[in-house]
Amino acid sequence: MNKEEWGKDYEKVKKTNNIxxxxxxxxxxxxxxxxxxxxxxxxxxGGYYISNFGEKIKLNTDMxxxxxxGGNFVDRKLKIIVKNCPQNHKCPAVNxxxxxxxxxxxxEAPKIDYDKCIKCGKCSNFCPKKALVLD
Numbered sequence: 001m002n003k004e005e006w007g008k009d010y011e012k013v014k015k016t017n018n019i020x021x022x023x024x025x026x027x028x029x030x031x032x033x034x035x036x037x038x039x040x041x042x043x044x045x046g047g048y049y050i051s052n053f054g055e056k057i058k059l060n061t062d063m064x065x066x067x068x069x070g071g072n073f074v075d076r077k078l079k080i081i082v083k084n085c086p087q088n089h090k091c092p093a094v095n096x097x098x099x100x101x102x103x104x105x106x107x108e109a110p111k112i113d114y115d116k117c118i119k120c121g122k123c124s125n126f127c128p129k130k131a132l133v134l135d
Contacts, residue, residue, distance in 0.1 A: 076119055076134050078112055085109040085131035093123035093132055102132075 078101075085091075091110045094102045101116035102123055109131065124132040 077114075078117055078119060078124065079133050079135055080109055080112065081131050081133060082109045084129045086129060091127075093127045096122050096126045098122065 087107050087109055089107060091102070091104045094104050094110055098120065099116045099118055101113045101118070102110045103113065104110045119134060121134045124130075124134045126132075
């Protein structure tokens with residue numbers, strides 16, 4: 001093989017490597033953007049989170065801070081602090097729950113159905129006595 005033939009082969013290999021590099025970089029960028037979108041999608045979707053039930057939930061400021069810190073607000077659990085609940089009226093937070101996860105018998109403190117609860121925080125934000133806490 002003389003120098004001219006070797007030079008032509010070298011240029012072909014060089015072009016092929018450049019094209020291969022660009023294709024790999026293109027897919028790496030697409031994968032990166034896809035993963036980034038999945039992680040931050042609640043913030044990109046106008047501040048909404050889509051629950052397991054398909055319900056569109058408006059994220060409050062606390063939830064957004066959790067996401068930006070790398071936390072997951074969905075891992076939190078709703079708790080009832082019975083001593084904060086006056087238990088002398090119908091709980092207004094029961095009607096606020098979008099999936100009816102709260103129930104109340106007479107004037108007792110509300111009960112939580114954890115299988116239904118989507119941890120949206122609407123009830124805890126609505127409760128004036130702070131008896132419902134999303135921890």
